[in-house]
């Protein structure tokens with residue numbers, strides 16, 4: 187953001203007046219950048235002095251005014267910034283003199299035109315295309331000053347061009363002389379009128395515009411954007427009081443339009459000068475002047491205002507009004523930036539370059555450490571994933587083992603229940619031999635048969651500790667391990683003929699009990715007793 191630059195210029199006392207001296211008791215005193223109303227005899231009058239960026243007295247030449255206020259804008263315009271300079275002030279205060287000047291002392295416009303071409307010539311690395319247009323706003327209508335056909339031109343607006351005057355002629359120019367010739371043509375078409383205050387009074391606001399396009403001469407690098415900037419040099423019509431100017435008829439009508447549009451300009455400046463929160467809506471659309479100047483007032487433009495003032499005491503109130511306007515304009519900020527137009531290819535190339543720059547930054551010393559940290563984290567994460575998979579596999583195997591053991595347990599329990607429910611009565615047997623065979627051998631006297639001594643079965647079963655890893659032991663070994671102390675000692679066995687079916691029933695029952703017992707212990711050892 188940068189503030190609008192504001193200068194005040196006092197013209198010499200009107201040489202055309204009967205008494206060319208300022209006259210009266212009061213006068214404006216200039217002290218560097220301060221302007222104070224003083225009484226010639228009594229000194230400063232009540233009221234704070236006005237302070238501006240620059241103040242020029244009657245002795246100031248157009249050359250000095252241009253060099254102080256406008257020259258820097260020309261360099262900026264050639265570099266791609268928009269710029270606007272305009273003269274504001276009451277009628278006959280010296281606006282046209284400041285903008286156009288005289289043969290002896292050319293004004294801002296001819297000086298700016300020459301400077302633009304000089305600067306373009308000095309810029310070796312770019313190619314330029316310069317176009318000019320010249321228009322006036324007369325009675326709130328826009329006329330093209332470079333052609334008589336361009337009358338009542340409409341203002342339009344779109345995203346690409348912003349606010350523009352449709353149908354305005356733009357001449358491509360390549361020298362200052364060419365532009366100055368066009369300007370002379372425009373002056374012929376411009377509305378002037380005779381008033382009591384000015385023999386050649388501007389009855390319209392004029393806007394001379396230079397559009398400057400440039401691109402890099404060396405097109406090897408297609409990334410270079412095209413720059414398009416606009417320089418507006420504006421000579422406003424002056425506010426006037428009818429009783430002073432003595433206008434009537436056409437002139438009165440013109441004066442009404444002039445005063446109204448200047449009032450709108452004042453409103454826009456007032457709004458823009460207010461604190462951001464209170465500012466609210468800016469009434470740019472209330473007049474054609476403020477619409478066309480919109481970018482210069484709070485927009486993307488470097489702007490300088492030269493407020494011209496008359497020194498005579500009879501114009502003190504008008505001058506005070508001009509100084510107040512200038513003071514408010516000083517509070518307005520613009521935000522100017524280089525206007526670049528990128529082709530698609532240029533845009534792509536620019537983005538690629540930005541990515542490359544970011545990548546290089548990442549590879550910088552600081553990011554090297556970061557990359558190592560990232561690498562380590564990635565390795566750690568990979569290890570964690572492997573560990574997670576291994577645990578998942580182990581869990582799955584344990585689950586399968588548990589299911590198998592549960593299945594065995596269920597089977598064995600079923601068998602046990604089957605045995606418990608088996609009650610054999612003596613009636614079921616056809617002879618007593620069969621019945622005897624079911625009796626405990628120890629209590630049966632069988633002199634000729636083999637009797638297996640079962641006394642050992644009453645001993646407590648000694649169960650060996652379970653191996654930690656069941657998979658490492660062959661199933662037979664496991665069985666031996668599990669049944670240590672329970673296996674029948676064959677040497678101790680006395681064979682006895684008996685009822686095979688019944689005997690096998692008993693043997694099965696014994697075997698099942700042991701198996702169930704062992705599986706139960708196995709479960710208790712693996713999962714803890716509560717789960718079973």
Ligand SMILES: Nc1ncnc2c1ncn2[C@@H]1O[C@H](COP(=O)(O)OP(=O)(O)OP(=O)(O)O)[C@@H](O)[C@H]1O
Nearest residue numbers: 197198277278279280281282283384387388423424
């Ligand atoms: N700084 C100056 N030095 C010498 N003469 C000046 C100066 N300023 C203005 N004049 C003269 O004063 C008269 C009025 O000036 P000018 O026409 O520039 O006023 P203006 O503000 O453009 O008026 P209007 O608004 O009516 O067009 C002209 O004769 C002009 O030559």
